[in-house]
Amino acid sequence: MGIEGTVRERLVDAGVELVLSEGSGSVGLREIARRAGVSHGAPRRYFPTHRALLSAIARRGFEELGARSATAAATAATPREELAALARLYVAYALERRGMFELMFRHDLLDSGEQHGAADGPRLREATLPMFERVVELVARCRGEATEPSAAVTAAALWANLHGIAQLWSWRSLQLALGDSPAGPASTDAPDAPDRLVEAALDAHLGSATA
Structure with missing residues (x-):
């Protein structure tokens, strides 16, 4: 270099x-x-523009999330297990690296096309789209159907659900909502509490894994 x-x-x-x-x-x-x-x-x-700088920083986050995703999915035996591993990792990453997570998905602030000042590097969209495309593929395999178009819609809805879990948990809104609810996690401070919400989201979009 x-x-x-x-x-x-x-x-x-x-x-x-x-x-x-x-x-x-x-x-x-x-x-x-x-x-x-x-x-x-x-x-x-x-970085001739502020957007170009933010895009380069966001790309670093997607590279990190991608590497962690590959490790998390490596031991999965089925598409459902891989999807669950990726979903748990997504929420965990959001809670661990909150500032980066917030930036990565603010495409209104980023250059999603060519990154100015980095003509020899890949576009930001080439860092953001593979993860979603993998989720679409896994959703399709879980449901035994073609990847387009219904699997993409389900994948997008699941993504939105996971993103909402991450944001609302970081704001402690879910803890407030579920803390005194018989239907909520036994303890909203338990380490596995977000994971239980992730499993509920997967069941809602794909059906129960035990059905």
């Missing part, structure tokens, strides 16, 4: 650190430069 590539990676590293510690709304070019130890004008050589 050349000097320019090294500087660019340092800027992205600093951006990831800032997103995780202070949230995506705090990511500015000047603060990134300060944390990376370069001049205030240096980020503009690599």
Whole structure:
């Protein structure tokens, strides 16, 4: 990696650190430069727009989530088991790396096409779409049907459900709703409480695994 590539990676590293510690709304070019130890004008050589910088940071998150997903799915014996493993990981990642998770899916803030300042790199969409396409494939295999179009709709609904679980759990809204409910988890502070909600979402969209 050349000097320019090294500087660019340092800027992205600093951006990831800032997103995780202070949230995506705090990511500015000047603060990134300060944390990376370069001049205030240096980020503009690599990220001519704020969206381009955010996109490069978001891509790092998708790469990390993709690597974790591959590990989580490696031991699954059936499509349902793999889908469950990916779903649990998705929610766990959201709760662990909240700032990054929030940024990754804000495509209104990102360059989903070509990333400015990184013409030699892949587009952001090439980092975001494979995960969804895999979920569509697994949903289709679980239901024994073709991947289009109903499996894609079910996959999108499941994704929205999981995303909602992650967000509402991070805001403690679900804990409030379920804390005193006989139908809720035995303890909303139990480590497996989000996993039980994930299983309920899978059952709702695919039918019970034990049926």
